[in-house]
Amino acid sequence: MTQDLRSAFPDTILEVGKEDSNLVVLVGDIGHFALQPFAEACPGRYYNVGILEPTIISMAAGMASVGLYPVVHTIAPFLIERSFEQLKLDFCYQELGGTLMSVGSAFEYSTLGGTHHTYDDIALVRSLPGSEVIYPASPKELNLLFKQTYANGNLTYIRMTRQDHGVDFSDDKIQFGKGILVKEGCDITLIAAGPQLKNIMGSLELLSNAGIDAEILYYPTLKPFDAELARQSINKTKRVLTVEEHIELGGLGDQVLRAIQGIDGVSMDNLCIPDHFLRNYGTYQEHCEKLGFTPQNITNMALKLCNMNNSD
């Protein structure tokens, strides 16, 4: 299995495509060169259709209706926002299955502005009946979760990121629909989606130095949501901080908030993308720093929830 998150997508498609002749791939002039190994190994099952994303989605649903397993790949805003009615009607309303694999998660196209950013995609896809949302941030997660879902008959959105969280989970922990207990602790629950697990892991030492023993959860699947894992942890710690590269509405924090209904005395905060467009350019890392996606800010927010101020 590849160790590079950028090549995990074409490598996985090639691996599965060689085994399953029902796998077909449609792209909107994105990833064309990376997918050439699949195109060559699986002739007649790869199409660089053109720059017409809603039509590609409808076509993919049509292909699903005759028993194929379509994968559609293009940039997140065009795949999800531009094509939303096609996702709703042609896949979900018709109860057809397929896999959407985006590129350009959140603000990863950091220099390209709001046209190429997507902060609401998880919420949008979650809102569709019968849909599934996966957010893998390691090559292994992408590979295993794709294999677990691509032929299950549902519309699955895989929000692909280029940022690897750097934590190596054993295969048995990577189960579709399940969250992962990364580290046990008793003072506060820190919950990550996507690459932000890396910054949470980076906050551990700072928190430990402040006397805080944090429990860490990680959610590579956001729908269906493993509410029980969050409930058990938060019932114990009574404090929770969620961290996600998504708007507040409909993302990880929203789901955790629902999961803890009925648990008394919980303090919660959500580090997410605020309710405005990101108009800076620069690097992914610069955006993270501006938005507070750093170990230090996560530490500060966690300490505040623990009623401990940090002067840093």
Next chain:
Amino acid sequence: MAKVENIDLRMNIVDLVRRGNGGHIPSAFSIVDIIDTVYSDFLKHDSENPDWEGRDIFILSKGHGCAALYVVLHKNGYLQQKDMDEYLSFQGILGGHPDRTKVPGAEASTGSLGHGLPFAVGIALGLKVQKKSNRVIVLVGDGECHEGTIWESALVAQSLGLDNLCCFIDYNGSADQILPHPNIAKQWEAFGWGIHEIDGHNPDEIRNELGDFYKRSEGVPTAIIANTVKGKGVSFLQKHGPWHYKVPDDKEYEAIKEELQS
């Protein structure tokens, strides 16, 4: 008035709409001759096994004309009288737009315009991938041809050489009252489709063109511009007035019956 075909099916459409207290009678009258000919004379299908892999596919992209599809599916054994009786009822399977998860024989859940053709393009491509010879026939409206996805799909279908795909354009002039197509046949031709123009109410002309489509395999999708009349067969239903979505009362019902049977 010129002789009209399919009087029984037209009366079934009116009965259905009266029973359910809703529906698009003129739109259904515009396309019922095409759909009936497709099912009666060309489409490989099996009402005992609607999911038969060897079947050809018909998709009604302009889903609001579904009363025509329902009466043809009923005629061909897909729907029972009970289904027709429960049209638009809470427990029924027949709604104001077709739902493929409920209606045996309905291949797509349409209603939002501009979805059926790209969906059909995907089916036609899928059948090519599977090396199957099944044919795909789709019917779009001329008003529906305002939608961008129609032209996106038209471009893709010719690019992929989908000669297993035939698209009827129900050219009843709906678009002309809002945003006219300068020359709809030339538009489809410019997108690389094989163009054929017929009287969409003449079963012989429909049969001739479909017969040719079933013989073709030269890598070009087929567009049949079907010149039709909205409300064909009943003078006061025609054109684009209040009858677009209207239920006839008893007096109007008798007038429809009399005109159709005269």
